[in-house]
Amino acid sequence: MGRYVVVRLLQMIPVFFGTTFLIYAMVFALPGDPILALAGDKPLPPAVLNALHDRYNLDDPLIVQYGKYIGGLLQGDLGETFTGQPVGELLSDRWTVTLQLALTAWVFELVAGVALGVIAALRRGGIIDTLVLGGTTFIIAIPVFVFGYTAQIVLGLHLGLFPTSYEGDWPGSFILPAMVLGSFGIAYVARLARASLIENLRADFVRTAQSKGVARRRIIGVHTLRNSLIPVVTYLGVDFGNLMAGAVVTEGIFNLPGIGQQVFQSIQLQEGTVVVGVVSLLVLVYLLVNLLVDLLYGVLDPRISHG
Amino acid sequence: MKNVVRRAGWAAVLTAAALVAGACGGGGGGGGEGQKASRFSVALTEPDHLTPGATSSSYSITVLQAIFEPLVEIDPKTGKPVMLAAESITSTDQKVWTIKIKPGQKFHNGEPVTAESFADAWNATAYAPNGWTNNYYFENVVGYEDLNPEEEGAKPKADKLSGLKVVDPNTLEVTLKAPFSQFPIMLAYTGFAPMPKAAFADLKAYDVKPIGNGPFMLDGEWQRNRLIKTKAFKEYGGPRKPKSEGIDFKIYASRDTAYVDLRANKVDLLTTIPAANVSEAKGLLGDRFVSTPGGTMDYLGFPVYDKRYAKPELRKAISMAIDREGIVQAVFNGTYKPMGSLVPPLVPGYREGICGEACKFDPAKAKQLFDQAGGFTGTLNLYFSNADPSYEQWMQAVANQLTQNLGIKDIKFRKIPAADYLKTLREHKQDGPYRNNWVMDYPSPQNYLESMWGAGNRMGWENKEFQELIEKANSAPSMEASIPLYQQAEDLAIKEMPMAPLWNWQDQAGYSKNIENVTIDAYSANLDQITVKK
Numbered sequence: 001m002g003r004y005v006v007v008r009l010l011q012m013i014p015v016f017f018g019t020t021f022l023i024y025a026m027v028f029a030l031p032g033d034p035i036l037a038l039a040g041d042k043p044l045p046p047a048v049l050n051a052l053h054d055r056y057n058l059d060d061p062l063i064v065q066y067g068k069y070i071g072g073l074l075q076g077d078l079g080e081t082f083t084g085q086p087v088g089e090l091l092s093d094r095w096t097v098t099l100q101l102a103l104t105a106w107v108f109e110l111v112a113g114v115a116l117g118v119i120a121a122l123r124r125g126g127i128i129d130t131l132v133l134g135g136t137t138f139i140i141a142i143p144v145f146v147f148g149y150t151a152q153i154v155l156g157l158h159l160g161l162f163p164t165s166y167e168g169d170w171p172g173s174f175i176l177p178a179m180v181l182g183s184f185g186i187a188y189v190a191r192l193a194r195a196s197l198i199e200n201l202r203a204d205f206v207r208t209a210q211s212k213g214v215a216r217r218r219i220i221g222v223h224t225l226r227n228s229l230i231p232v233v234t235y236l237g238v239d240f241g242n243l244m245a246g247a248v249v250t251e252g253i254f255n256l257p258g259i260g261q262q263v264f265q266s267i268q269l270q271e272g273t274v275v276v277g278v279v280s281l282l283v284l285v286y287l288l289v290n291l292l293v294d295l296l297y298g299v300l301d302p303r304i305s306h307g
Numbered sequence: 308m309k310n311v312v313r314r315a316g317w318a319a320v321l322t323a324a325a326l327v328a329g330a331c332g333g334g335g336g337g338g339g340e341g342q343k344a345s346r347f348s349v350a351l352t353e354p355d356h357l358t359p360g361a362t363s364s365s366y367s368i369t370v371l372q373a374i375f376e377p378l379v380e381i382d383p384k385t386g387k388p389v390m391l392a393a394e395s396i397t398s399t400d401q402k403v404w405t406i407k408i409k410p411g412q413k414f415h416n417g418e419p420v421t422a423e424s425f426a427d428a429w430n431a432t433a434y435a436p437n438g439w440t441n442n443y444y445f446e447n448v449v450g451y452e453d454l455n456p457e458e459e460g461a462k463p464k465a466d467k468l469s470g471l472k473v474v475d476p477n478t479l480e481v482t483l484k485a486p487f488s489q490f491p492i493m494l495a496y497t498g499f500a501p502m503p504k505a506a507f508a509d510l511k512a513y514d515v516k517p518i519g520n521g522p523f524m525l526d527g528e529w530q531r532n533r534l535i536k537t538k539a540f541k542e543y544g545g546p547r548k549p550k551s552e553g554i555d556f557k558i559y560a561s562r563d564t565a566y567v568d569l570r571a572n573k574v575d576l577l578t579t580i581p582a583a584n585v586s587e588a589k590g591l592l593g594d595r596f597v598s599t600p601g602g603t604m605d606y607l608g609f610p611v612y613d614k615r616y617a618k619p620e621l622r623k624a625i626s627m628a629i630d631r632e633g634i635v636q637a638v639f640n641g642t643y644k645p646m647g648s649l650v651p652p653l654v655p656g657y658r659e660g661i662c663g664e665a666c667k668f669d670p671a672k673a674k675q676l677f678d679q680a681g682g683f684t685g686t687l688n689l690y691f692s693n694a695d696p697s698y699e700q701w702m703q704a705v706a707n708q709l710t711q712n713l714g715i716k717d718i719k720f721r722k723i724p725a726a727d728y729l730k731t732l733r734e735h736k737q738d739g740p741y742r743n744n745w746v747m748d749y750p751s752p753q754n755y756l757e758s759m760w761g762a763g764n765r766m767g768w769e770n771k772e773f774q775e776l777i778e779k780a781n782s783a784p785s786m787e788a789s790i791p792l793y794q795q796a797e798d799l800a801i802k803e804m805p806m807a808p809l810w811n812w813q814d815q816a817g818y819s820k821n822i823e824n825v826t827i828d829a830y831s832a833n834l835d836q837i838t839v840k841k
Contacts, residue, residue: 032727033730153567156567164564252564254564
C-alpha cells in the first residue's frame with residue numbers, strides 16, 4: 001500500500017514536466033505578438049516593445065524560455081502576469097475560489113446524486129424512479145450556460161433567493177453556481193448509482209442473504225450499497241477535474257474570480273506563465289484525486305487491493 | 308505561509324463584501340438618517356494597470372479620472388480644454404509651451420503637487436525600459452530619442468526628457484520638436500497625470516495603490532478581479548468636489564453579469580451595456596438609461612498600394628454600395644450612428660455629412676461609378692480580427708451588399724488573430740478592404756486625421772498636399788485657427804477616399820435606483836457629481 005502510493009507519487013514528476021512543457025509549447029505556438037496585442041489599436045514604439053519582450057523573455061527560443069521558467073519555478077518564482085501581478089499570488093487567490101466552488105458542487109453531486117439514485121433503485125418502476133430518470137435526462141440535455149443564465153435570472157434576479165453574482169462569502173455566493181456546475185454530475189451520479197444498485201440487488205449473495213433472513217436495511221446498507229458505489233466513485237474522481245475545467249462557464253456567468261476565468265483570459269492574452277501555472281496545478285490536483293479514488297476502491301471492496 | 312496569505316486575502320474580501328453590502332443594502336437595523344454611508348458602486352472590467360503612464364485601457368481610465376486631477380479637462384459642450392490642475396497653458400510659437408500649475412494642490416499622501424510631479428511622471432512614461440504604453444505620446448517632445456533607442460539591446464542615453472524644464476515649483480516648460488497647436492487638449496488625457504515622489508520608491512506597489520491628486524483616493528489596495536475601493540479625498544480643493552463618500556469599482560469578467568446585477572440594483576452604474584441588451588434596457592430602466600455619443604469610429608480602409616484599389620472612383624463605389632444604416636440596425640440594434648465624415652460629431656470642426664454622396668447608400672450610382680472605374684477582377688479579400696464576433700457579422704453584411712450592388716461574386720473573409728491583426732496592417736500585408744477602428748485620445752481632428760491618414764499610414768496613401776495642410780494646422784497660432792486647415796485636409800482625404808467612414812460608436816449606460824445626478828459625457832462619467840439617494 002505505502003509502496004504503491006510512493007510509486008504513484010513519483011510518477012507525477014515526469015507527468016508534471018511533460019504537461020508544463022506541452023502547455024508552454026502550445027501557448028508559444030499561438031500566432032501573434034502578445035505585447036503588440038496589449039497596446040490595442042495604439043502604436044507601441046520599438047524601444048518599449050523591446051523592453052517588454054525582454055521582461056517576459058519573449059525573444060528567446062522555446063527551450064530557453066521554458067528553461068528560464070522552470071529555473072524560476074525551482075526557486076519558487078512563478079513569474080508575473082502582463083499586468084505585473086506575481087503568478088504565485090494569483091494562483092493562491094484564484095484557486096481558493098475554484099476549489100470552494102468545485103468542492104461544493106462535488107458534495108452536491110455526491111449527496112443529491114447518490115440519494116436520488118438509491119431512492120429510484122429501491123422504488124424501481126415507481127413514480128419517483130420515473131421522475132428521476134426523466135429529470136436527469138432533461139438536465140443532461142441542457143447546456144450548462146443555458147441552465148446557468150436561467151438559474152441566475154429566475155432564482156437570483158426575479159425570486160431573489162440567491163445572489164446574482166459573487167459577493168465574496170462562502171457558502172452564500174457559491175450555492176447557486178455549484179448547483180449549476182454540479183447539475184450534470186448529479187444527473188449522471190443518480191443514474192449510475194441507480195443502475196449499479198439495481199444490478200447488485202439481483203446478485204446471488206443478496207438472494208442468499210435474503211433467504212438467511214438478513215434485514216433488508218442491512219442488505220442494502222452493508223451488502224450492496226458499498227460496492228455499488230465503485231462506479232460512482234470512479235466517476236466522481238474523473239469528474240472533479242471536469243468540475244474545475246467546467247468552471248470556465250459557471251465562473252463567467254456568476255462572476256466568480258476563479259481559475260476558469262483566469263485561464264480563459266490568459267489564453268487570449270497569451271500569458272504563457274499564467275496558463276502553465278494554472279493548468280499544471282489542475283493536472284496535479286487531478287492526479288492526486290485519482291490516486292485517492294484508487295485507494296478508495298480498496299476500502300469499498302476488499303477484493304481490490306494495492307498490495 | 309500560504310495559508311496565512313490566503314486567510315488574510317479572504318479576510319480582506321469578506322470585509323470588503325460586508326462594506327459593499329452595507330453600502331448598497333439600505334438602512335438595515337438601527338441606523339438612523341445620515342448613518343448610511345453615501346457610497347455607490349460602478350461596474351468595471353479588470354484594468355491592466357493603475358499607473359497613469361502605463362495604461363490606455365478605458366477601464367483603467369474610468370478609475371484614474373476619479374483619483375487623478377489632470378492639467379485640463381474637456382468641456383463636453385465645446386470640446387475645448389478647461390483648466391483643472393493648471394492655471395494656464397500658453398505658447399507663442401506652439402513649440403515651447405509654458406504650463407503654470409495652481410499652487411497649494413496636494414497628493415493623497417500630503418505631498419504638494421508641483422511642476423516636478425508632472426516632469427517626473429512624464430519622464431518615467433517616456434523612458435523605454437519602463438515599458439509603459441503611453442510612451443508614444445511623448446514622441447514629439449525634444450530629447451525623446453535619448454530615452455528610446457531604436458536598435459535592440461541598446462541602453463538609453465538619458466532617463467530624462469531634455470525638452471522638459473522645471474522653471475520653478477509652479478512652472479513647467481515643454482519644448483516640442485515641431486509646433487503642435489493641439490497640445491493643451493492632449494493634456495486632458497490621464498496619461499499626463501502627475502505622480503508624487505513617493506511613487507518612485509516602489510513602482511510596483513504604486514501600481515496597485517496609486518497615490519493621486521484627484522477627488523477620490525484609494526481605500527486599500529486594488530483587489531484584483533474583485534474590487535477597487537475609493538473614498539473621498541478630504542483635502543481636495545479643485546472644482547470636482549465629490550458629492551458622495553466613495554466609489555466601489557466592482558470588477559466583472561462578463562458584461563452580461565454586470566447587466567444582471569444592475570437590474571438587481573446590486574451595482575449602481577454600468578457604462579457598457581451589451582448591445583444585445585440595449586432595447587430591453589431602454590424599456591426596463593427608462594430614464595435611467597443613458598446613451599452618449601463617443602469618440603470611437605469604425606472605418607473601411609483600402610490598400611491603395613494594390614493596383615486594383617488604386618482608383619478613387621472604385622473606392623468611392625464600394626463606399627456607396629454599403630448600406631450603413633441597414634448594418635447599424637441589423638448588427639448593432641441601431642445603437643451606432645452611420646457617419647458621413649471622417650471625424651465624429653463631438654470633435655470640434657465636425658461637419659455633418661461633409662462626405663456627401665460618397666458616403667450615402669446609392670446602389671445605382673455605385674454600380675455606375677464602379678463600371679466607369681473599370682470594375683474589379685480577382686478575389687476581394689475582407690480583413691478583420693477575431694477580437695469580437697460582431698466584426699464578422701458586419702463584414703458579412705458588407706460582402707453581401709458588394710455582391711448584390713456591384714456584382715462582385717468572389718469575396719473571401721480573412722479573419723486574423725487579434726494579436727496579429729495590426730502587424731498585418733502595418734506591414735501592408737492586406738490585399739483587400741479592412742476594418743479600421745479608432746478610439747479617440749483627445750478631441751481634435753488632428754488625432755484622427757494625422758494618426759490615420761498621416762505619414763506611414765496603413766492604406767499606403769501618400770498625398771503631399773494633405774501632409775502640408777496638417778503641418779500647417781499643427782503650427783497654427785491657436786486651436787481656432789487650426790480648425791479650417793484640418794477641415795481642408797479632411798476634404799482631401801474624402802476626395803481620394805483611401806478609407807471610408809462607417810459609423811460612430813455610442814456608449815450605452817444605465818444606473819440603479821440608488822443614485823442620482825448621473826451626467827455621462829464622451830470624456831468622463833463625472834463620478835464626482837453622482838449623489839446617493841437617502
